[in-house]
Amino acid sequence: MTAAPRSPAGPAATAPAGLEPPPGAGPDTTRSRRLAGGIATTALARAVALAAPILLIPVSLATLGPARYGLWMSVLALTGMVTFADLGLGAGLMTKLAPCYANGDTARARSYISTAYALLGAVAAGLCVLLWLGAGLVPWTAVFNVTGEVAPGETRSMVLICLTGFLLNIPLALIVRVQYAYQRVASCALWQGAGSLATVPLVLLATHAPDAPVAVVTATAFGPLATNLAVSVWIFGWGMPELRPRLGAVDRRLSVTLLRLSGLFFVVVVLYAMATNADNLIIAHALGPQSVTAYALPAKLVSLVGMLVSMISMPLWSANGDALARGDLAWVRRTVRRMVILSLVATAVPTAVLALLGDWLFAVWLPVPLGDSRWLLVGLGLYFVLVGTFSVVLMVQNAAGVVRPHLIGQIMFLGLSVPTKWYVAGRYGLAAVPFAGCAAYALAVGPTLLYGYRRALAGQRPTPADVRGPSPAASR
Known part of the structure; x- marks a missing residue:
């Protein structure tokens, strides 16, 4: 198969409807318009879709x-802590596909995609x-510290459902x-949003099932799987x-090349997942399962801010890859x-709103009292403010395949955060953990x-226009 011919600006067919670049626009203008259109459409789609799981919490x-x-x-x-099960191939594939997209090399892209799916x-x-x-060999009730509160068979069923759907x-x-x-x-966000909305009637029906708790968990666990299957068939x-x-x-x-890069992403994901998803397990053992809730x-609720971080940073990965290529x-x-x-701005503003109105939202929204959670909301929101700010520069080095600095940072983060969280949870309570x-x-x-x-940019060769100054198209 030979690569399809394409214009220097990239395939205009991928631009969201109504946001196609004008004729003669340079690659940077096309890229900026596509990035802005994708973020805007994603914001609208996720604003609708995120309402579904949040409203289903009560x-x-x-x-x-x-x-x-x-x-x-x-x-x-636990599923968040084993996101390393994809071996970092998702991240590695995304980095390798960006130059294929920039060069119009569909044959090589197809080989990368096929290899990743096979692995x-x-x-x-x-x-x-x-x-x-x-x-059947694992004492799940002891692992999650719910002995005497949830039956062993029910605990095992929930674990199997969640982990199977995840795998x-x-x-x-x-x-x-x-x-x-x-x-x-934009199209990716619309598909994911539609999948989230489709989960709502399934969960509502599950509440009337004979074994309602297990049915609700099943409906929630397999919603993302069904969505990605439908998207794959369509795309x-x-x-x-x-x-x-x-x-x-x-x-x-190509599998060797892909695995070599993916291996670094794999280790980073393992470390990050262990550090960030250990909170519930730490709290379960330090303060009990009621404190986990x-x-x-x-x-x-604050994960809405985390969704904003992903919405802004993830499109930058491929856009930076195209620009660096x-x-x-x-x-x-x-x-x-x-x-x-x-x-x-996108993370600090909603964090401030949640800090001011969070107690009132919980009082009118949830069937159980949560006490004073204002400082807990502030801490959780502040974490996403930091992650969102640094994620912008992270997307540049991810696109360039410069992973080792981030790897070193995650090693230090894991070693510092887990014991510190365990200590402050027991001494100062929930609010101190974030x-x-x-x-x-x-x-x-x-x-x-x-x-x-800085290392990612230093390893790239600038175009002549980049040395002399921005082109007319870039200054628009």
């Missing part, structure tokens, strides 16, 4: 009760077999990376059929400055990301 909490809900949140924290499909199948064979979704979630790499950010069937994975396109040589519910360093620097300001995470992140990760950003 229903889920009333159906499961505080103890079962705390167990569920702890199991979800992750085998991993997911193997892990599912091991999970079901060994589930099966590992290869299916690659479709999100493919869409981002090809700068189809590879009609949207981008030239990239459809096939067994004949699997390339062993008191912590997890505010954290779920063309040597357009001026666009990268200019965009980083703008997006840092945007990320800071503040300990903020301090550890600022001290360990922040400096390494700034160093990695």
Whole structure:
């Protein structure tokens, strides 16, 4: 297969409707318009979609009760800690696809995509077999500290449902990376939003099932899987059929290249997942499962701020990859400055609103009292403010494949944050846990990301326009 011809500005077909660049626009103008359109459309789509799971919290909490809900949140924290099961291939694939997109090399892109699906499909199948064979050997009630509050059989069922849905979704979630790499950010957000909304009637029906708690967990766990399956059928069937994975396109040589880069992302993801998702497990053992619910519910509300971080930073990954492949360093620097300001405002403002109105929201929204959670909300929000600000520069080094500085930062973050959180949880209570995470992140990760950003740019060759100054198209 030969690569399809394309214009220097990239395939205009990937631009959101109504946001196509004008004729003759340069690559930087096209890229900026596509980035802005993707973020704007994503904001609108996620504003609608995020209302669904948030509104379902009272229903889920009333159906499961505080103890079962705390167990569920702890199991979800466990799935977050094993996000390394994708071996970093999602991140590595996204980095490798960006130059393919910039150069119009669909044959190489298809080989990368096919290889990634083959590797992750085998991993997911193997892990599912091991999970079901060994589930009866693990004392799950002791692991999650719910002995005497949730029956062992029910605990095992919840664990199997959540982990199976998570494992099966590992290869299916690659479709999100493919869409981002090809700068189809808006369409990806619309699909994910539609999937979230479709989960609402399923959960409401599950509350009337004979075993309602397990049914609610099942409906929630398999919603993302069904969404990614539907998106994959559409994208590879009609949207981008030239990239459809096939067994004949699997390339062993590319698998070595992909795994070499993905291995670094893999270690970073392991460290980050362990550091950030350990909160519920730390609290469960330090303060008990009831405290997990008191912590997890505010954290779920503040996760809206985390969604804003992802909404702003993830489209930058592929856009930076396209710019770096063309040597357009001026666009990268200019965009980083703008997006840092945007990320800071987008995360700080809702954090302040939640800090002021969070107690009132919980009082009128949830069936159980949570006490004074204002400082807990402030700490959780402040963490996402930090993550969002540094994520902008992180996307540059991810696009360039410069991973080691971030890896060093995550090693220090894990070593510093986990014992600190455990100590402050027992001594100062729930509200101190996110503040300990903020301090550890600022001290360990922040400096390494700034160093990695400078190193990523130093390793690129600028275009002549970048040396002499911005082109007329870039200044528009």
